[in-house]
Amino acid sequence: xxxxxxxxxxxxxxxxxxxxxxxxxxxxxxxxxxxxxxxxxxxxxxxxxxxxxxxxxxxxxxxxxxxxxxxxxxxxxxxxxxxxxxxxxxxxxxxxxxxxxxxxxxxxxxxxxxxxxxxx
Numbered sequence: 359x360x361x362x363x364x365x366x367x368x369x370x371x372x373x374x375x376x377x378x379x380x381x382x383x384x385x386x387x388x389x390x391x392x393x394x395x396x397x398x399x400x401x402x403x404x405x406x407x408x409x410x411x412x413x414x415x416x417x418x419x420x421x422x423x424x425x426x427x428x429x430x431x432x433x434x435x436x437x438x439x440x441x442x443x444x445x446x447x448x449x450x451x452x453x454x455x456x457x458x459x460x461x462x463x464x465x466x467x468x469x470x471x472x473x474x475x476x477x478x
Contacts, residue, residue: 359383359467361453366472373443377472379436379453387411387431390462393438395449396471405451406438407462416462443476450474 365377377393393405406427407416415427426439436453450471457466 359455361455361467361469363451363453363469363472366451366474368475369443370478371444371476374441375474377438377451379469381434386434388459389455391436392454392462393427393451394454395451397449445476448474448476
């Protein structure tokens with residue numbers, strides 16, 4: 359299993375970024391997928407999840423209306439569109455695969471992460 363995130367970077371408050379996660383080594387469209395993040399000095403925080411076919415999406419409350427999770431099963435890729443970014447969104451963002459295709463968690467694989475820094 360390999361999960362490779364990309365798309366992070368430095369952005370000003372109010373800006374946007376689109377993260378991608380290229381998945382391989384498992385049947386991507388069998389699994390719900392999630393994004394989690396870790397801010398400096400803090401623990402892992404769940405961000406968002408999406409069902410195997412993209413039909414259902416879920417967000418942490420503070421990200422509703424600003425973040426959009428999506429997936430392209432033909433490309434084995436997970437996305438996170440982040441708009442109206444705030445300084446408190448600064449973190450390393452990881453995509454995460456659950457242990458079982460029957461549940462959205464717990465996770466057994468994460469990518470290496472992509473750094474998102476929101477600063478003026």
